[in-house]
């Protein structure tokens with residue numbers, strides 16, 4: 001039987017030395033001369049960031065109200081703030097800053113069940129921008145072109161979790177000149193502005209670390225997936241979810257012995273990923289999900305099923321080489337496609353994934369580590385320097401329209 005052949009062929013797999021350089025014996029592979037290398041760039045000295053001081057109601061107070069915000073997948077907005085406060089790239093002199101950062105937690109308004117609602121975010125953002133543009137001269141100088149904002153919600157600065165609504169809203173007018181740091185990434189989409197930095201969602205580093213299993217553990221599961229196949233209630237009649245891609249996975253492979261797929265979320269979820277060769281990362285409400293981070297961290301080859309997805313730090317991480325990409329319409333052929341990948345190709349992907357720099361780039365650890373996602377964001381910002389002279393507006397010139405957008409957004413926050 002095919003499964004046995006795979007298990008034998010891939011018994012010899014490579015785990016993850018959690019501490020960088022902890023185990024020099026783990027065979028890892030680097031991609032020399034190409035993207036992978038810039039992951040190790042040190043941003044210190046390449047940019048200076050000024051952190052605006054805002055009243056606590058834009059950040060700390062919001063978190064105090066609901067500490068669950070520290071653990072959900074949008075927590076990068078909080079950890080990025082904490083990181084920058086003590087980062088060597090921070091400057092206290094705005095005159096010498098390359099970038100301005102506004103610490104505002106727009107995704108920390110949670111329902112009782114923990115789902116973030118972005119309905120107040122536009123008003124909150126507008127209020128913060130009003131404040132910085134009145135109290136400091138730097139916003140008006142460029143109308144935000146040298147400012148960056150972390151907007152990790154599903155559709156970034158479109159501030160809605162439903163795609164049609166997000167598209168209808170578009171990017172908040174006041175943010176149209178700023179650089180957006182966001183998880184959402186899909187080519188040719190109104191919610192992805194050119195020049196944005198796509199980041200991974202937040203997955204709790206300590207929790208992942210606590211579930212590491214010995215690196216030599218064989219990868220005896222061929223394809224692994226846990227999650228919804230239909231809508232939020234997993235109801236096949238519940239409407240069009242994930243553009244039908246997840247439904248197609250279930251309908252085609254629920255009885256296939258190579259596929260370990262289900263909606264149950266077992267307590268051994270992280271361990272299971274470390275025992276798997278391929279981990280499915282299909283789109284959900286957004287093109288990405290935390291599975292992408294988990295797959296990389298646990299050395300399980302991500303099978304990315306999300307047409308036109310823009311992956312995190314795509315200018316630094318060689319996604320084509322570590323993952324498998326599958327068009328949404330090809331889901332019915334998933335078994336044939338995966339079983340026809342030669343073992344040596346699989347081994348190479350596993351070796352690349354075993355490179356700790358790949359894993360650090362996907363994480364927001366506390367304290368920060370060289371090469372982690374914080375550093376990749378800074379590297380991305382540094383690569384955008386110097387700003388074009390044309391971003392500096394001449395004497396009182398105004399480009400942004402402060403009264404554009406839905407009237408509801410114009411109400412005070």
Ligand SMILES: *[C@@H]1O[C@H](CO)[C@@H](O)[C@H](O)[C@H]1NC(C)=O
Nearest residue numbers: 133134135136137138140398
């Ligand atoms: C920036 O421009 C706005 C008008 O668009 C003005 O109200 C504000 O006072 C200006 N800020 C500073 C610091 O001059």
Ligand SMILES: *[C@@H]1O[C@H](CO)[C@@H](O)[C@H](O)[C@H]1NC(C)=O
Nearest residue numbers: 399400401402403404405406
């Ligand atoms: C700004 O947007 C509002 C609302 O869409 C519009 O009525 C107004 O004409 C715009 N102003 C300018 C200067 O374009």
